[in-house]
Amino acid sequence: xxxxxxxLSVGYQRDVPVLHGLDLDFSRGQVTAIxxxxxxxxxxxFMTLLGILKPRSGEVRWQGTPLAYGKQALRELRQRVSMxxxxxxxxxxxxxxxxxxxxxxxxxGMEESLIASRTEQxxxxxxxxxxxxxxxxxxSHGQKKRVxxxxxxxxxxxMLLLDEPTAxxxxxxxxxxxxxxxxxxxxxxxxxxxxxxxxxxxxxCDYLYVLSQGRLLAEGGRREVFLNPAMLEQAxxxxxxxxxxxxxxxxxxxxxxxxFFAAASPAHYPHASxxxxxx
Ligand SMILES: Nc1ncnc2c1ncn2[C@@H]1O[C@H](COP(=O)(O)OP(=O)(O)O)[C@@H](O)[C@H]1O
Ligand SMILES: [Mg+2]
Numbered sequence: 001x002x003x004x005x006x007x008l009s010v011g012y013q014r015d016v017p018v019l020h021g022l023d024l025d026f027s028r029g030q031v032t033a034i035x036x037x038x039x040x041x042x043x044x045x046f047m048t049l050l051g052i053l054k055p056r057s058g059e060v061r062w063q064g065t066p067l068a069y070g071k072q073a074l075r076e077l078r079q080r081v082s083m084x085x086x087x088x089x090x091x092x093x094x095x096x097x098x099x100x101x102x103x104x105x106x107x108x109g110m111e112e113s114l115i116a117s118r119t120e121q122x123x124x125x126x127x128x129x130x131x132x133x134x135x136x137x138x139x140s141h142g143q144k145k146r147v148x149x150x151x152x153x154x155x156x157x158x159m160l161l162l163d164e165p166t167a168x169x170x171x172x173x174x175x176x177x178x179x180x181x182x183x184x185x186x187x188x189x190x191x192x193x194x195x196x197x198x199x200x201x202x203x204x205c206d207y208l209y210v211l212s213q214g215r216l217l218a219e220g221g222r223r224e225v226f227l228n229p230a231m232l233e234q235a236x237x238x239x240x241x242x243x244x245x246x247x248x249x250x251x252x253x254x255x256x257x258x259x260f261f262a263a264a265s266p267a268h269y270p271h272a273s274x275x276x277x278x279x
Contacts, residue, residue: 001158001190002027003049003081007058010041010048017056018044019214026159026192029207030185034194035225036211037236042194043086045211046161050074050083082152083161088144091151097123097131097139101151122150125187126180142173149180159190166197178204202226202240203256210235223253 004025011017019041026032034042047053049060051067051074060067062077085091094100098119105115123129126146131139139147145165152160165181166174174197181204185191195201201208208225210218212235218225226232226243238244242260245251254260 001080002061002063003159004061005045005049005058006061008048008055008060009057010044010053011056012044017214019048021058022211022214022216024209024216024219026190029190029205031181031191031193031205031207033201033205033208034192034211035196035198035201035208035235035237036194037196039213040211040235041214042211043163044214046083046163046192046194049161050078050081079155080157081159081161082155082157084145084148084152084163084165086164086167088141088148091148092136092144095136097128097134097136097147100136100147101154104151104155118154118156119150122154125153125183126150127176140173141168142170142176145169145173145177146180149184153184157189159192160184161192161194163194164197165193166195166200174200196237198232198237199240199242202242210237212236222255 002025004027005022008019008022008024009017010019022045034045036042044053048055051060051069054069062081067073067077092100094103101119101122102115105118110118120129123132126149128143128146128150131143131147136144136147149160149162162181165177169177178200181191181193193201193205202222205222207221208219209216210225210231217235218228218231226240227247229239229247232239239247242254242257245260246253251264254263
């Protein structure tokens with residue numbers, strides 16, 4: 001399973017390209033980040049990956065060959081690579097959760113008993129079994145996002161593209177999304193996440209592409225990308241707070257908040273306990 005771009009340029013109007021000569025390979029990591037400020041081209045990239053937009057030059061390659069834009073080829077691609085839009089209302093069409101999730105399977109003419117078990121599995125993965133019989137209009141934004149993800153998972157695609165999965169989520173919803181992405185990647189699927197939520201991306205992604213105004217500014221593993229504050233600033237971003245603790249205060253570099261709080265007890269950091277007393 002491989003999806004990549006080669007010298008990919010995309011634009012909406014004739015003379016103003018939005019993406020410039022991108023070489024990206026989504027099989028480098030299990031969870032790949034497209035990291036960049038608002039307007040850098042993340043959603044445009046995702047729409048191009050799925051063949052909704054066509055490149056101006058360069059190409060998207062699927063399984064090593066240039067994407068074909070015929071109806072049948074695109075339908076096959078979209079069964080293997082599923083996208084979840086930033087706004088779940090763009091994706092949810094039915095008034096009840098189960099029908100919405102089953103929609104794409106009914107479209108394929110799948111047998112009802114199989115649809116029911118697939119729907120059940122997809123809902124379990126997003127921790128959404130309690131939502132199954134709920135009317136969509138009563139769901140919170142975060143619950144709708146999970147339903148939209150279940151709708152993408154139900155096809156059992158090999159790759160999931162999540163466009164700004166934490167946008168509009170409260171802290172609990174954000175934590176839940178983090179656990180959900182880990183669960184999906186552990187189930188063997190590759191995930192691509194677009195975001196400017198730097199602390200979220202730091203904990204979730206293992207390979208990163210940083211975009212600035214449609215150009216590739218940097219790529220690499222977490223250390224390569226996050227230990228470069230000047231580059232992040234150029235992209236309109238900042239270092240994750242766990243990385244700042246390391247670079248600015250000399251703490252070890254922790255990979256997650258959980259690891260930090262488990263290790264950083266006042267016994268290890270006497271100055272931390274003094275500060276606590278002073279408060
Ligand atoms: N339908 C469109 N027509 C013209 N320009 C667009 C359209 N959609 C997005 N753009 C422009 O393309 C650039 C990248 O947008 P987008 O891909 O939405 O960025 P991001 O998702 O990173 O916020 C922006 O300058 C935006 O104004
Ligand atoms: Mg966007």
